[in-house]
Amino acid sequence: MVETSMxxxxxxxxxxxxxxPGSVPTTSLPLTYFDMSWLACGHIQRLFFYEFPxxxxxxxxxxxxxxxRSLSLTLQLFFPxxxxxxxxxxxxxxxxxxxxxxxxxxxxxxxxxxxxxxVADYPRDVKLLHPFVPQLPPAHVTExxxxxxxxxAFQVTVFPNSGICVGSTxxxxxxxxxxxxxxxxxxxxxxxxxxxxTCLENSLPLINREVIKDPGGLESAQxxxx
Numbered sequence: 001m002v003e004t005s006m007x008x009x010x011x012x013x014x015x016x017x018x019x020x021p022g023s024v025p026t027t028s029l030p031l032t033y034f035d036m037s038w039l040a041c042g043h044i045q046r047l048f049f050y051e052f053p054x055x056x057x058x059x060x061x062x063x064x065x066x067x068x069r070s071l072s073l074t075l076q077l078f079f080p081x082x083x084x085x086x087x088x089x090x091x092x093x094x095x096x097x098x099x100x101x102x103x104x105x106x107x108x109x110x111x112x113x114x115x116x117x118x119v120a121d122y123p124r125d126v127k128l129l130h131p132f133v134p135q136l137p138p139a140h141v142t143e144x145x146x147x148x149x150x151x152x153a154f155q156v157t158v159f160p161n162s163g164i165c166v167g168s169t170x171x172x173x174x175x176x177x178x179x180x181x182x183x184x185x186x187x188x189x190x191x192x193x194x195x196x197x198t199c200l201e202n203s204l205p206l207i208n209r210e211v212i213k214d215p216g217g218l219e220s221a222q223x224x225x226x
Contacts, residue, residue: 008112009131009157012060016103017068017154019076029080029096029209031173033218036094036226038172039087044180045133048166049119056110056158064108067156070191075104077197078183078205080151080174087147087226094226096151096174105137105153115162132157132167179205 031039052059075082083098111131118128134155140148151174155167170180186200193199 010110011107012056012110012158013064013106013108015068015106017071017075017106018101018103019079019082020072021100023076024079024082024098024100024102026100027079027083027098028086029207031085031094031096032209032212033214033222034212035173036219036222039085039094039226041172043136043169044172044177046168046180047129047132048168048184049115050164050166051162052158052164053161056160059158059164060108064156066191066194068106069195071104071106071154071187073195073197074183074187074190074200077200078186080207081170081183083151083174085149085151085171085173087149089145090226091223092146093223094173105134105150107134107153107155109155109157111157111159111165113159115159118159118165119163132165134167134169136169136171 052063079098079102080096082102082104083096084102085094086097087094109131113128113131117124132155134153136153137150139150142148149171152168152170155165157165157167159165168180168184175183182203182205186203186205189199189203190197
């Protein structure tokens with residue numbers, strides 16, 4: 001257990017969540033010209049707050065296991081978020097790559113902050129929210145000089161007897177705001193259905209990048225910037 005008293009935050013668990021073993025084959029997806037322009041931008045950070053009037057132990061024993069299981073099940077359909085963005089040296093093209101064991105970082109923490117103050121509808125210093133935002137694992141470079149960028153991390157922060165915060169940090173090149181919210185709604189649906197993926201039959205993601213056409217040759221311009 002690690003305690004960061006200055007931030008009033010105690011890390012309770014740090015792990016990784018993957019799609020179920022064998023559920024997703026090794027897959028590479030090229031970045032489209034829509035995606036590549038976001039590689040140089042900062043990561044997107046989102047916080048979702050929920051009332052949860054229960055102690056931390058109750059969350060750890062009853063809610064956390066299903067949160068992780070439903071996330072794992074959802075990731076088999078939204079597997080690019082469990083992969084990495086591969087950035088080879090020019091003239092190579094960047095792409096998303098998923099292999100067996102790909103995962104998202106998942107941290108659980110406890111905060112002593114006043115939940116009502118954190119979520120209140122009045123101005124506050126944004127620094128108050130920084131402890132609830134997860135950090136993506138660091139990028140690294142392979143032997144062939146390909147830069148590997150992790151795509152998604154979660155942090156669930158418990159405010160005992162008050163609420164929880166589900167924080168996320170993700171790479172914009174893997175999905176825009178609408179795509180990410182589709183993923184979050186799907187995770188919520190799988191959680192509520194106790195792991196029944198049939199709840200997503202009418203809202204499956206479209207992973208195929210070949211539907212994006214480039215009659216104007218915009219990819220070439222993006223690759224020059226890349």
